[in-house]
Amino acid sequence: MADQSSGWLSKLGNLLVPASETKDNPIAPVTNTRILNELIASFEDSLVRESVGKSMLFNAHFLIILHPETYEARQNAFPVIVNEAVNAFKAHVESKKAQFENIAPVASSWFFKFGGGREFGGEPIEPADVKVVGALTGILPGNESVQVPDRIHVTRRVKQTNRFEKVDVDLNTFRHIDFREPGAFVVKFTFEQPPAARSAVAPPAARNSPALPRNQGDGLAQIDHYIAELNREDSYRMRDREIVIARKEPDNQHFPNYLLLESAYVSNPHARIRFNDELQRFQIASFSRNETRVNEQLIPRSEPASPQWYPLPDQAQILLNSMVTLTFQRT
Known part of the structure; x- marks a missing residue:
């Protein structure tokens, strides 16, 4: 009888708690580590799936979709999760270098x-x-200013099989997701490439021309910039002691000390960078109603007529509206 009672109670327990949620197969809570592990698993799967021959290829764009309550609970940890994910990605790439002759994202x-x-x-x-x-590349939900196809090729874990699969996704599936700009992060690659690959992204010789006023030889600083929605990068040599960062528009073309960026996410003007002779250091002021961050630190907005200057380290990452990345390097 004891065995029968135990069996009856076991059946009742299975009705109340589905087998998939018992201690043999528990539902993992959403921790920072779990989000990180999902990102790493997605990256590692893409490296195996996308690499071909002697060329290493992998996913570079990731959307992380959470329940709104989970999003609110975890949002302060997103920068740390991204940093840990990038470190893990780099380590995985380094471990696979012996198998490939070229890193070709x-x-x-x-x-x-x-x-x-x-x-x-x-x-x-x-x-x-x-x-x-x-x-x-190319997942940019919420970017109405850029023409995108109706469907995109993505990799995601399928719930029924618990495996990553390559699928076509209709962009309308993202319409219910609140992709907030503070939840966006761009981290530039720093992989050492073969000479041919490096020359493909080297700044044009024309940019070394001493045509701008107050010329300082090779310049005071170099600013590499990457525009996410266009997947485009370029370099700018800062030769003036003060420059303006602005959206590329016809009215701005004749200003010699303007860094013009072809992006709807850049304000007009967005910011200014100057070299302070008295302090012997660089400073930055932001005028955009959207975010300007220096090394993940938010720079408060001020008016163009009355700029509020903040220190700009000799090496810094400047993020404009979470979409345009500037890598600043004092020369």
Whole structure:
């Protein structure tokens, strides 16, 4: 009788708690480590899936979709998660270098975008869910200013099989996801490439021409910039003691000390950088209603007529509106 009672209680327990949620197969809570592990798993899968011959290829764009409550609880940790993910990606690439002669990603930076939603692809998003969508490049939901195809090729873990699969996703599936700009991060690659690959992205010789006023030889600083929505990078040599960062528009073309960026995410003007002779250091002022960050630190907005200057380190990453990355290097 004792065995029968135990069996009856076991059956009742299975009715109340589905087998998939018992201690043999528990639902993992959404911790920072779990989000990180999902990103790493997605990256490692893409490296195996996308690499071909002697060329190493991997996903560079990642969307991390969470339930809104989970998003709110975890958002302060997103920069740390991204930093840890990038470190893990780099370590994995280094460990695979012996197998490949060339590192050939389609993009030139890793792009991460976090969003909160209750539905994705017709499936509900529960508080315990973490959905990572990866692609070689080009996932930019919420960017209406750029023409994108109706469908994109992505890699994501399929819930039924628990495996990563390559699928076509209709961009309308992202319409229920709140991709907030503070949840976006761009980290430029720093891999050593063969000479041929390096020459392909080297700054044009024309930029070394001493045509601008107050010329300082090779310049006071070099600013490499990457525009995420166009997947485009270039370099700018800062030869003036003060420059303006602005959107590329016809009215700005005749200013010799303007760094013009072809992006809808850049304000007009967005910021100014100057070299302070008295302090012998660089400073930055932001005028944009959107975010300007220096090494992840938010720079408060001021008016163009009354700039508030903040220290700019000799080596710094400047992020404009979470979409345009400037790598600043004093020369």
